[in-house]
Amino acid sequence: MNAGAPLPRVGDPVESIDTPALVVDLDAMERNLAAMAAFARSHGVRLRPHAKMHKSATIARMQRAAGAVGVCVQKTSEAEALAAAGIDDIYLSNEVIDVAKLARVAALAKRIRLAIAVDSSEGIERLARAVAAAGSTIDVFVEVDVGHGRCGAPAAAAGQLAQHVVSHAPPDGGLRFAGVQAYHGSAQHLRGDAERAAASQHAASLARAAQASIGAAGIACPLVTGAGTGTFAFDVASGVWGELQAGSYLFMDRDYADNDVAASAPRFEHALFVKSRVISRGAAHAVIDAGHKSHAIDSGPPRLWQRAGTWTSGGDEHGIVRPPPGGDSGDLPALGETVWLVPGHCDPTVNLHDRYVCVRGGLAAGVVEALWPIEARGCVA
Numbered sequence: 001m002n003a004g005a006p007l008p009r010v011g012d013p014v015e016s017i018d019t020p021a022l023v024v025d026l027d028a029m030e031r032n033l034a035a036m037a038a039f040a041r042s043h044g045v046r047l048r049p050h051a052k053m054h055k056s057a058t059i060a061r062m063q064r065a066a067g068a069v070g071v072c073v074q075k076t077s078e079a080e081a082l083a084a085a086g087i088d089d090i091y092l093s094n095e096v097i098d099v100a101k102l103a104r105v106a107a108l109a110k111r112i113r114l115a116i117a118v119d120s121s122e123g124i125e126r127l128a129r130a131v132a133a134a135g136s137t138i139d140v141f142v143e144v145d146v147g148h149g150r151c152g153a154p155a156a157a158a159g160q161l162a163q164h165v166v167s168h169a170p171p172d173g174g175l176r177f178a179g180v181q182a183y184h185g186s187a188q189h190l191r192g193d194a195e196r197a198a199a200s201q202h203a204a205s206l207a208r209a210a211q212a213s214i215g216a217a218g219i220a221c222p223l224v225t226g227a228g229t230g231t232f233a234f235d236v237a238s239g240v241w242g243e244l245q246a247g248s249y250l251f252m253d254r255d256y257a258d259n260d261v262a263a264s265a266p267r268f269e270h271a272l273f274v275k276s277r278v279i280s281r282g283a284a285h286a287v288i289d290a291g292h293k294s295h296a297i298d299s300g301p302p303r304l305w306q307r308a309g310t311w312t313s314g315g316d317e318h319g320i321v322r323p324p325p326g327g328d329s330g331d332l333p334a335l336g337e338t339v340w341l342v343p344g345h346c347d348p349t350v351n352l353h354d355r356y357v358c359v360r361g362g363l364a365a366g367v368v369e370a371l372w373p374i375e376a377r378g379c380v381a
């Protein structure tokens with residue numbers, strides 16, 4: 001849906017929502033939100049959900065109201081967009097190295113409680129200079145590579161980096177050492193419980209090594225933060241992480257639903273959908289109005305919701321629905337019929353839309369309860 005399309009009105013039946021549209025099932029989303037908040041509470045860990053997933057100040061506020069200490073973002077512009085919409089406790093869980101961008105980070109740190117990750121001495125120096133120039137203070141996590149092979153210093157270097165951060169501590173500098181960032185991204189989507197548990201244990205051993213390195217430098221490590229929807233239950237069991245950054249649990253995309261669910265983790269429901277409509281019918285396929293402009297397929301195709309059949313790409317504006325294996329054209333939706341998609345990957349799907357159409361009472365008989373702007377949509381820098 002975009003600025004030119006007719007906007008749904010509060011109270012409209014779901015069936016009248018123009019397609020394609022990004023729809024949130026509020027009942028399911030609220031159950032997911034409450035389940036994760038209860039999990040964190042009952043395990044005595046802090047929850048700082050990743051807002052890179054939903055990019056919405058409204059949802060961030062709901063998460064705070066349910067007990068989250070704040071939110072994470074991954075980009076400077078995401079932090080700025082959410083701060084402009086009133087979110088005042090944000091962790092930029094990523095490295096920023098560009099000097100002009102660091103000046104924006106430092107300026108934002110004057111307005112809200114802000115934290116950031118670092119993994120190099122050069123990064124710490126640049127951040128320290130930006131913060132000193134702005135006269136602000138910022139919490140700093142030393143990121144350690146706990147298995148992904150993305151950002152993060154080796155665990156053994158954590159003490160030296162922490163020392164470097166502490167050398168710019170207030171009152172002379174503006175960097176407050178806050179702990180260790182330990183996030184294992186590629187572990188999240190390992191399908192089997194046992195594989196994810198093993199990856200989490202490996203990450204935990206590296207995070208412990210980082211804590212030891214920091215301790216050996218004579219510095220207290222206040223917190224280890226990290227964890228995603230695929231590993232948080234294992235991460236908590238290790239006793240290493242004190243703060244969880246999971247984000248996707250709130251919407252549960254198709255890719256996450258393909259994971260085995262750990263026995264110790266809450267069950268989450270699909271809460272994010274793309275509503276589409278059949279605009280053309282062939283003898284053995286139906287064409288819907290939801291292609292790559294409506295949902296992302298970097299993590300695989302969407303699943304048809306409560307309908308047999310498969311989606312394949314028909315290009316930017318089209319999806320092709322085919323009968324399930326062994327099925328026939330009688331299984332296909334009719335011309336004009338609604339088809340609901342569960343996106344393969346929620347974060348980049350959300351990034352394609354200006355707003356959420358929020359529905360109460362289910363996708364079949366529900367009504368529109370609200371439209372929420374996606375403030376950090378398009379904030380890629």
Ligand SMILES: Cc1ncc(COP(=O)(O)O)c(C=O)c1O
Pocket residue numbers: 050053072074093183185188226227228229230245246247248249
């Ligand atoms: C640093 C960091 N923390 C947490 C998350 C949240 O993970 P998920 O949405 O898979 O729960 C991500 C997601 O990519 C991330 O990059």
